Amino acid sequence: MNSNFRKFIFQDLQTVEGYIDPPDALVFLSLLQAQQENGLAGGVAEIGVFYGRSYFLFKKVCNGQDKVLAIDLFDMDDKPDDAPDQYESFLENGRRLGLPVDEELIIKGDSTRLLPNAITDKIGRTRFFSIDGGHMLHHVISDGALATDTLADHGIIAFDDTFNPAWPEVTVGVSDFLRERKDTFATFCMTKYKTYVCRREFHDFYYRAIAEAPDLMAFDHVETEFLGSKVARLHNPISRRMVYELMVRSGMRAFSERVYR
Template identity: 30%
Template sequence: MAANFAALDRYIDRQIEAVAGYFGPVEAAAIDAVGRWQAEQGIAGNLAEIGVHHGKLFFILALLRQAGERALAIDLFQDDGLNTGIHAGRDTAFFDNRARLGIALDEPEVWTVDSLTLTAETLRARIGEVRLFSVDGGHAYRNVIHDMRLAEAVLADDGVMIVHDFFGVGWPDVSVAAIHLLTEMKDRLQPFLITQYKLFVARPAVAEHYRAMLVTSPRLRGAHLSERTMFDRPITLFNLGRRELLERRIKRKLGLYPKTL
């Protein structure tokens, strides 16, 4: 399956707001830019997410697939004990959204399983090497550590891991666990981008390539990028100013979704 950028543009520019999820236009643009750049550079590998919720991020991954690549949605779905109250319907929302948006997935690309039961070997047997891996499963310390280890074990040399809710005030264990693991694996993983909701991590040998891409990507035109340090290494901060946020809110209400930031 070749990467369908027309479908990806349509989803991000006009459909993504109708899918429930916990990230904004900054994160969508960054994931799109990273995944599209990988495809343009000939970086091959599959795409995966632990914790897909209603599919808001996973559908970006699915629409980034190139010929011969697969996407893998890992979640408890109907087996999720938290599928009650305000979260009721999580077991069906992903599949309803997939059908409504017309996103084709083969049966092996949806895996109903507790990620804590997976090992690097079982995950590799299912999906192989991954170029873009989103970690958004359980937010307890042991879940985050375990899921990041899984992602690292199958991450391609040129791949990117995305950690959700890093620095999220409601989920302190995510930050603590991620910092502990990144300290332990500093020779194998290096953060290169941080947004309000997500931390982007790559292999040290390619982290600067991704940071350079952020500056030149047409998908991030108009983005507010600044440089800080993390673990004594440079990292890019990506956000929108108040004016840009207000413009986007107005355009959403009017149905005018921009193709770039």
């Protein structure tokens, strides 16, 4: 297991307000490392950065080797007073974590208005594309197409909030994405929150990477069929999630990593 990265995920990253939880952070880590170990290079991009919780994980794992691009409206808390706004808080998080944001690789604006070369001109073709921006159908359709058009042959797209009843149009958008591209794209992994897809030629590689990842051994790997693909569904029982939450809330964050061994 990656003790340094696990410490970063379970302690440092939790100090950044945001949404990626430890199970998906461990999936991101495992996939990025499988790519690095097999010479599958390329840029990393995220639509929907918020205060940078998943962005700083990308920065940490890429360690300056591959470029990490962030796209966000950065207009969540436009404050009239002197309080730091979303973008300033994001930059401050980078300084605090020792992972300074490269502002050349930040796109402030609406992702649905971007052309693929706005991304590839900055970071080349992408090996990992996280979609966590606007959560309505037109956002997911547009962001999925943008990701596809920038993706390296071996690239992964991670869609957030799939099958979350709070965001039903994300589910429709991801299903449409896969049905429209059923000959070219396949799902290889699903978690409580995210759906991971890649080109069909790389499905077996990523399915195996998930099955063999030392950091994902704590989860039940349930083989599931989804729109014509064999998917590893990583089941995280409620009992474990409760123990984890109790530890974090009672000030035992430093030990919470053990719950996921």
